[in-house]
Amino acid sequence: MNKILQTTGLSLLMAAGTNAMAQSALNISIGAMVPIGPFRETVHPLPTESDPRRVEGYDVGVGGWLNWNLALAGPLASRMGLFWTGTEGTCKADGYGTVKVEREMTSFTVGLALYYPSAAKPNGFYVHGNASADFDHTTMTYRPPDDFWANIFQHDVTELNRRSRFGGMAGFGYVWDAGIRFTLEVGWHRTLTGSRKGEWEHPPTDFVVVSAGFML
Numbered sequence: 001m002n003k004i005l006q007t008t009g010l011s012l013l014m015a016a017g018t019n020a021m022a023q024s025a026l027n028i029s030i031g032a033m034v035p036i037g038p039f040r041e042t043v044h045p046l047p048t049e050s051d052p053r054r055v056e057g058y059d060v061g062v063g064g065w066l067n068w069n070l071a072l073a074g075p076l077a078s079r080m081g082l083f084w085t086g087t088e089g090t091c092k093a094d095g096y097g098t099v100k101v102e103r104e105m106t107s108f109t110v111g112l113a114l115y116y117p118s119a120a121k122p123n124g125f126y127v128h129g130n131a132s133a134d135f136d137h138t139t140m141t142y143r144p145p146d147d148f149w150a151n152i153f154q155h156d157v158t159e160l161n162r163r164s165r166f167g168g169m170a171g172f173g174y175v176w177d178a179g180i181r182f183t184l185e186v187g188w189h190r191t192l193t194g195s196r197k198g199e200w201e202h203p204p205t206d207f208v209v210v211s212a213g214f215m216l
Contacts, residue, residue, distance in 0.1 A: 061087025
């Protein structure tokens with residue numbers, strides 16, 4: 001009896017796993033990230049009137065997304081993903097040289113999506129919304145103007161800053177099924193926590209991303 005129950009249970013688990021694989025899809029995409037709002041340009045507040053005015057801004061960067069979609073019911077699907085984006089920018093202060101700034105962000109996302117005509121076989125328009133855990137990595141490279149030895153030996157100083165924030169992502173796109181399912185998507189990311197207004201810190205990573213990819 002136990003052997004029959006074990007065999008039956010194993011068969012049910014294998015069937016459930018096979019069905020889940022059949023109802024899931026892996027979406028791989030890459031595209032351009034366009035900073036918006038403070039991420040595009042921020043004028044930092046002056047701690048004192050004698051401090052120089054500082055302006056920080058970022059250029060268009062790149063982004064990549066790896067998403068696993070699991071069909072739930074009809075057009076509804078759950079989404080879990082890994083998102084990465086990187087860009088470069090500058091921080092300028094009156095009377096000082098320009099500082100090079102590099103920003104990278106890795107996000108773990110979870111959310112829901114609506115695929116038409118069905119989540120199991122998407123071939124048309126879709127929308128999605130996700131919560132994200134964002135891990136921001138900022139590197140500043142500069143040469144102190146009053147550092148004699150740094151200027152003699154052409155040595156740059158590098159400062160590293162890491163921040164963890166909570167964010168949200170939403171977007172819409174289209175799936176073309178031509179034997180291989182191709183995707184085109186426009187997404188939006190906004191930082192929801194960890195932005196301390198009135199203090200000098202690197203701006204939050206708010207941006208629009210336009211990406212293209214395929215589904216397996």
